Amino acid sequence: MLANIDFHGLRVAVTGGTSGLGLALVRQLVAQGARVAFVARTAANVELIADETGAHGIVGDLGKKHDIYPIALQVTASLGGLDVLINNASSLGPVPLALLADTECEDLEKALAVNLVGAFRLTKALFGALATSAREGRGALVINISSDAAVNAYPGWGAYGASKAALAHLTAIWDEEAKDDGIRFLAIDPGDMDTPLHALALPDADPATLKHPDLAAAEIIEKLLDALPAGAALSAGARG
Template sequence: MTRNALITGASRGLGRALAGALAADGWRLVLTARGAEDLEKAAAELGHAAVTALPGDVADPGHRDRLAEAAAALGGLDLLVNNASGLGPTPLPKLADYPVRELLDLFSVNVLAPLALLQLTLPGLRARRGAVVNISSDAAVEAYEGWGGYGATKAALDQISNVLAVEEPDVAVWWLDPGEMNTRMLADAIGPGEAGGAPAPETVVPTVLRLLAERPGSGRVVHVNERSE
């Protein structure tokens, strides 16, 4: 049976790397990201793979509806990857100075959008006994100065995942901490020089593929990356 996946934040970083691996394995993909040009380039690099690329913002309800319609047209999802994420204001502010309006926006992207997209696609995931991978962070469980806003959103996503795993026993739910990766987001947070020493997003893909192949019980998964010198 052909397998179907929806990956958000698929134009670069981990989302793009995972899309490449799944396409090479014959998956049909629905990909989304805010940047249309980057998304189209990422989809084109997948060659003749069955890819539907829909640029847009996952915080937009209308865009989420379009993604859900595309997933339903495939017959439902075997995998939903909530990878799209915002960082919040930079330089990263202390909580005492955090603009509440921007924190609300960050929760909208990092917490409410994944939940809403999950709600729309859950019937198909149930029917196909599919899986959900929510991309988390060590900032969800550790106290790092300046990371309070972002970390709070990831902690909330972790708990949503935790409860979902109990409520939906036929759907595998993993919330994955990929560790530091050399991505634009990390560069925005700590600077491109420091971020350049982190492992590439491609190094995390085998962990996701192992989850799909072995289907362990739902739970928090930590991918341990060694920083290069």
């Protein structure tokens, strides 16, 4: 866990920021001094979390092509640039979960549109801002939230798992390609969490067996801290 971290001046964008892991990340990053913009689809929820945290809320759907550039423009305008992008928004595809032979093509497309193509489009739209941050010595980082379903063949999780597997490999390739631009890319599996998305997928799961989103968020923030250059637009205190 983190203690006495000061992220003052760090500019972070989080997608899927009104519930589950995304909300935990928004709350913890704001509490540690970061300037945060978050994205979600439901205007009422965005307003509620913006009021609660002081973060800048943006209404948008990562699965819709025409929402991407307005989201990117609002991120950079509200934060004055961007140092860290966390692509957290996710779609299960078919609900309830279905075997691949029973999955509609449109449900597979929905999972890919949000989990893969949406993350790709937003990263591409914000790539220039991230490269500028790297040139300024602030550091630049993209964290893509993956899943163990990206590497393990769980029956019923085909659409979600395939989209997350593609996202993980996209992340690895982009991390190689963006080295000259000074941008790091990480794919992080936060583990099985007690979130609305998990409850939607497995409504009978025992929440006591699942990781709390606050713990997963703290672990991701530790990895974020390790990935940024020392002293890059922030000062870090002790870790507990």
